[in-house]
Amino acid sequence: MKSKISAKGVNVYYGEKQALKNISIEIGEKEVTALIGPSGCGKSTFLRCLNRMNDVIDICRVEGSIKFDNLEINSKELDVVRLRENVGMVFQKPNPFPKTIYENIAYGPTIHGLVQSKQELDEIVETSLKKAALWNEVKDRLHEIGTGLSGGQQQRLCIARAISIKPEVILMDEPCSALDPIATAQIEELIDELKNEHTIVIVTHSMSQAARVSQKTGFFHLGNLIEFDSTEKIFKNPGNQQTQDYITGRFG
Amino acid sequence: MNNKRKNFLEKRYKSEKRFQLFGLASISLALIFLVIFLIKIFSNGYSAFTKTWIFVEVNYDRELLLLEENPSSEDLNNADYYDIAYQSIIALDPEVDESSETFLIEMFAYNYELEIKNYLKKNPSDLGKIVKLKLTASDDIDQINKGNYPRDIPEENRRVNNYQLKIFDMLEARGDIINTFNLSFFTNPDSREAELAGIASSFMGTLFSILVCLVFSFPIAVLAGIYLEEFAPKNKFTDFIEVNINNLAAVPSIVFGLLGLGVLINIFGLPRSTPLVGGITLSLMTLPTIIIAARASLKAVPPSIKEAALAMGASKMQTTLHHAVPLSMPGTLSGTIIGLAQALGETAPLILIGMVAFVNTIPGSPLDPAASLPVQVYIWSESAERGFVEKVSACIMVLLIFLITMNLTAQIIRHRFEKKWS
Numbered sequence: 095m096k097s098k099i100s101a102k103g104v105n106v107y108y109g110e111k112q113a114l115k116n117i118s119i120e121i122g123e124k125e126v127t128a129l130i131g132p133s134g135c136g137k138s139t140f141l142r143c144l145n146r147m148n149d150v151i152d153i154c155r156v157e158g159s160i161k162f163d164n165l166e167i168n169s170k171e172l173d174v175v176r177l178r179e180n181v182g183m184v185f186q187k188p189n190p191f192p193k194t195i196y197e198n199i200a201y202g203p204t205i206h207g208l209v210q211s212k213q214e215l216d217e218i219v220e221t222s223l224k225k226a227a228l229w230n231e232v233k234d235r236l237h238e239i240g241t242g243l244s245g246g247q248q249q250r251l252c253i254a255r256a257i258s259i260k261p262e263v264i265l266m267d268e269p270c271s272a273l274d275p276i277a278t279a280q281i282e283e284l285i286d287e288l289k290n291e292h293t294i295v296i297v298t299h300s301m302s303q304a305a306r307v308s309q310k311t312g313f314f315h316l317g318n319l320i321e322f323d324s325t326e327k328i329f330k331n332p333g334n335q336q337t338q339d340y341i342t343g344r345f346g
Numbered sequence: 347m348n349n350k351r352k353n354f355l356e357k358r359y360k361s362e363k364r365f366q367l368f369g370l371a372s373i374s375l376a377l378i379f380l381v382i383f384l385i386k387i388f389s390n391g392y393s394a395f396t397k398t399w400i401f402v403e404v405n406y407d408r409e410l411l412l413l414e415e416n417p418s419s420e421d422l423n424n425a426d427y428y429d430i431a432y433q434s435i436i437a438l439d440p441e442v443d444e445s446s447e448t449f450l451i452e453m454f455a456y457n458y459e460l461e462i463k464n465y466l467k468k469n470p471s472d473l474g475k476i477v478k479l480k481l482t483a484s485d486d487i488d489q490i491n492k493g494n495y496p497r498d499i500p501e502e503n504r505r506v507n508n509y510q511l512k513i514f515d516m517l518e519a520r521g522d523i524i525n526t527f528n529l530s531f532f533t534n535p536d537s538r539e540a541e542l543a544g545i546a547s548s549f550m551g552t553l554f555s556i557l558v559c560l561v562f563s564f565p566i567a568v569l570a571g572i573y574l575e576e577f578a579p580k581n582k583f584t585d586f587i588e589v590n591i592n593n594l595a596a597v598p599s600i601v602f603g604l605l606g607l608g609v610l611i612n613i614f615g616l617p618r619s620t621p622l623v624g625g626i627t628l629s630l631m632t633l634p635t636i637i638i639a640a641r642a643s644l645k646a647v648p649p650s651i652k653e654a655a656l657a658m659g660a661s662k663m664q665t666t667l668h669h670a671v672p673l674s675m676p677g678t679l680s681g682t683i684i685g686l687a688q689a690l691g692e693t694a695p696l697i698l699i700g701m702v703a704f705v706n707t708i709p710g711s712p713l714d715p716a717a718s719l720p721v722q723v724y725i726w727s728e729s730a731e732r733g734f735v736e737k738v739s740a741c742i743m744v745l746l747i748f749l750i751t752m753n754l755t756a757q758i759i760r761h762r763f764e765k766k767w768s
Contacts, residue, residue, distance in 0.1 A: 147657060152580065178659035185657075189650035191669060201668075202658045255658065 098123040098263060098293045099144060104158035104168075106139050106148070113139045115317045117158070121263075121310075126285060126294045128304035128325065131314035132340070137297045140314070141265050143167070144295065145181040146174050162263070179206055182256035186268040188248035190240035190255070195232050198240045198251055199223065202259040218258055226254035227284055246277025253284060257292070264288065266296040270303065282307050301341050305329050313337045387746075391739025397528035397541070398488040399480035400454065400517060404434040404462055408474045422467050431459040439513055449509050455482035455541045480524065485540040485733035490514060491523060494732050531740065535706045536717060536725070540733025543726070545741055546708045551621050551701065551716025552690065552748070558625020558712050559689050563632040564682055570633075571640025571678070576666045595634035602630045603695030611699060619700035619715040627695045632685035639681020643674035676763040683756035687749055693720040719745045 099121040106114035114136045121127050129137040139148070146167065148154040160167040167177060190198050199219040202208075209215045219236070223229040228250040232243070240251055249269055256264055266285070270278040285294060285307045298304050304311050305325060312322040313336070321334045332338045408415070410433075411425045435450055435458065436442055442450060451458075458481045465479055466472060486505045489495045491514075501508050517523050534544025578584045606627030610616045616623050647670045655665040696702065702721050709716035717725065723741050726734045 145657060147653065150653070150656065175659050175661055178657055183657035185650060185653065187650060189648075189654040191651060191654065192673065201655075201660075205658070205660055205664055205668075252654070255654075259659065 096123045097121065099160065099162050099167075099295075101140075101143075101160045102158060104140070104143060104156065104160060106136070106143065106157075107155045108151070109153040113317055114143075117319045119312060119319060119322055121293060121295055123293050124289055124291070125309040126289050126296060126307050127310045127312065128308035129295065129297045129312045129314060130299070130301060130304050130340070131320075133299075135314040136317045137312075137314045138267055141267055141295060141297050144263070144265055145178050145183055146172070147183065149174065179259055180261050181263040181265060182259065182261035183265045184249070184252050184256050184267065184269045187272050188245060188252050190243075190248050190251050192239065192241050194237045195223075195240045195243075195251060196236040198255050199258045202255060206259055208259060222254040222258040223251075225257055225288070226250045227280060228254055244277075246273050246280060249273060249277065249281060250284065253281070253288075257288070261292065263293045263295065266294065268297050268299060271299060278303070301329075301343075313340060315340070387739045387742050391736055391741075391743050393492045393494065394531060394733075394736040394740035395528050396492070396525050397530065398483040398491040399524050399526060400483050400487070401478055401480050401522035401524070402434050402438065403476055404465075404479045405430060405476045406466055406473050411473075413473065417470070417473070419467060419470070422463075422470060425463075427459050427463045427466075431462045434462070438517070446509050449507060450513065453484055453487050453510055453513065455484055455539055457482070457539075457542065482530075482541055483523070485731055486510075487514060488541050489732045491518075491525060494736070531737070535708050536704060536722065537706060538704075540729070540731045540737060543734070543737060545719065545722060545744060547705045548717040548719050548722035548741070549744065550709050551624070551705075552718040552720075554621030554709060554712040554716065555624040555628060555696075555701075555718055556686055556690060558622055559628040559632055560682070560686060562626055563629035563636055563685070566629075567633050567636035567682075568640050568678060571637045571644065572666060572671060574637070575641045575644040576670065577662065591634050591637055594630075595638065597631075598694075599631055599692050600694040600698065602627055603698030605630065606695060606699045617713060617715075619703045619705070621701075621709065621712040621714075621716050621718075623699045624696050624701050624716075624718065625712065627699055628689040628692055631692065631695070632682070632689050635685035635688065636678070636682050639684070640674065640678040643677025643681070644670055646677065647673045676760045679763070680756050680760055683752055687752055690749060690752070691720050691745070693718075693724055696721050697724070719748065 097120045099119075101117055101119045101121075104114055104117040105112065117136075117140060119140075129141065131137050142148045143156055143160060144162075144167065148156060156168050158168060162177070162181065165177070166172065191201065193201075196219055199222050200215050203215060203218050209218060220229065220233075223232065228247060231247060232238075232251075240248065243251060249272075253264075253269075270281050273281065282303065285296065288294060296304075296307065308325045310322070311325045311328040313320045313328065313332075313334075315336055321328060321332060321337045323333065327333075328337060329341060332341065407430055410429050411427065413421055413425055417425075432451070435454065436447055438450060439446070455461075461481050462479065465477070469477075483491065486495070487510070490497070490506055490511070495504070495506065497504075497511065506514070514523070530542065531544045532549075533546050534542055535547035536545075537543040574584065574588065606623055610623050610626055611618050616626075651669050651673065652665050655669045656662075660668065696718050701716065701718055702725065703715060703717070704725070705715050705717050707714070719741060723738055723745070726738045726741065
């Protein structure tokens with residue numbers, strides 16, 4: 095499998111405190127990589143390194159190399175706007191803009207100048223919503239406010255928003271933690287489909303979710319990447335005692 | 347054990363009840379003061395909204411006016427109306443003696459001649475006819491008619507003498523004294539005569555000042571707020587600026603008045619007594635209020651929305667302008683209205699920049715001299731006449747209505763905005 099993102103020796107500090115210690119990981123193209131680990135282990139921090147969302151935290155400092163294809167993400171010269179155009183993100187809590195469903199999807203293509211006409215924009219909105227399996231539920235109320243949808247629908251709206259600009263990579267930060275089991279199942283199904291076109295990195299607290307949706311799994315603990323291997327291996331035959339303890343629920 | 351718990355619970359309920367009672371008591375106290383205030387203002391001021399007129403038969407004698415037949419409007423304007431005005435008024439009392447003539451004249455507002463002239467200018471065909479006209483009564487007669495002056499005190503303590511009272515009663519019995527809505531209170535500028543004084547000049551002055559204040563303070567304050575909250579690096583210098591903005595909000599308004607006088611008038615040479623200078627001076631006061639409100643409401647925008655926009659590849663500016671600013675607008679706007687409402691009632695800085703001058707013209711632009719409503723209250727409250735006392739209260743009522751309208755507009759704008767966004 096071709097590597098899409100390759101991180102080497104990544105260290106992250108919040109002020110004095112080191113949050114990630116010498117992380118090296120290869121994210122394969124068009125597959126789902128799950129990052130698991132107990133709370134505060136640094137998995138979300140690592141995810142946010144991949145689209146430079148840590149920039150908004152003043153005291154956060156990232157060292158090391160993260161390559162996206164041949165582009166160095168962790169470089170001062172990098173154009174974050176271009177990076178985020180190619181690396182989309184879905185957050186833990188659904189956060190649609192307080193605008194209409196249509197405007198939510200149309201925002202990305204509009205600011206990046208991807209469309210020339212209203213018609214093209216309409217098409218993008220439709221295909222994005224269809225890909226996010228939301229079209230049938232909202233096609234008659236595209237001009238209603240996006241925050242009026244149910245939690246699961248809002249999260250799918252956020253996914254539709256993320257894929258509207260066709261990013262190569264989609265980062266998901268515990269996308270189902272605020273959802274009920276049915277909505278979770280819908281999102282998982284969606285992830286499975288999205289991996290045909292996108293590279294996906296998902297942070298999750300649910301071991302079973304990682305096992306269901308991912309091909310590769312990385313286990314983080316106290317800022318270290320303890321083990322990174324195929325999901326099958328991690329869950330059936332982990333090479334590390336800590337991983338074993340975690341996935342069997344003995345700590346975390 | 348059980349008893350102890352029961353006692354404890356009872357105590358808790360009691361203290362909760364007490365707390366509620368205290369709250370209720372303070373609200374009632376505040377309401378009582380408000381009601382007393384409103385009743386006082388209203389009972390003092392409502393009579394200013396009516397006006398007393400006296401009907402007089404005016405003989406537009408062509409010969410006395412020294413006018414040709416079919417005179418031009420210029421001739422009508424230049425004619426001398428003194429004689430017919432004087433004689434028409436004297437004729438109210440057929441038995442008048444020379445010493446009482448002035449008393450009769452004093453029953454009318456000093457501009458009776460002008461009123462007689464203006465009528466003929468409007469109706470030139472009435473030249474040579476006898477017309478029954480209503481003329482503005484003097485302030486004293488006005489107050490007698492409204493019952494604000496006691497009649498049963500000795501004559502030397504009264505502003506209206508026995509002769510005038512006699513004539514007044516006679517005219518009233520004939521139905522020649524009427525009381526109508528006081529339109530001139532709203533259309534006249536200030537005057538030395540209480541019966542003619544109006545708020546047109548100060549109302550327009552206030553309106554222009556507030557507009558100038560809004561135009562100057564809103565854009566500057568909103569941009570400053572956005573920059574400080576979203577873009578400025580967090581360091582000692584921005585902390586220093588923040589502290590100073592908060593300090594600025596607490597500076598006594600009279601200091602801003604001195605600043606306006608010293609800088610705007612003396613250095614920049616802007617015309618004194620004008621709403622332009624007044625508005626800019628007031629905007630110095632509203633600036634910190636709006637900046638603080640804008641920053642607070644930007645801070646209240648959920649970070650998740652900003653993160654969503656950033657993650658979509660929006661630049662910092664796009665994130666701010668497309669998402670944070672629109673979401674913060676209702677809060678910013680209500681802060682702005684609060685700032686403007688404060689500015690509306692501000693008197694001291696306006697006095698210093700000369701908006702306390704006696705202005706008997708209605709300003710047509712922010713560059714014309716004008717007073718303002720609170721300053722008008724101040725000016726009139728220094729006058730002793732009963733007519734001005736009621737006008738002070740009436741002016742306060744207008745000021746309050748102005749304020750309530752502003753706050754209501756703010757509420758409506760806010761409501762609309764919020765509906766759109768959530």
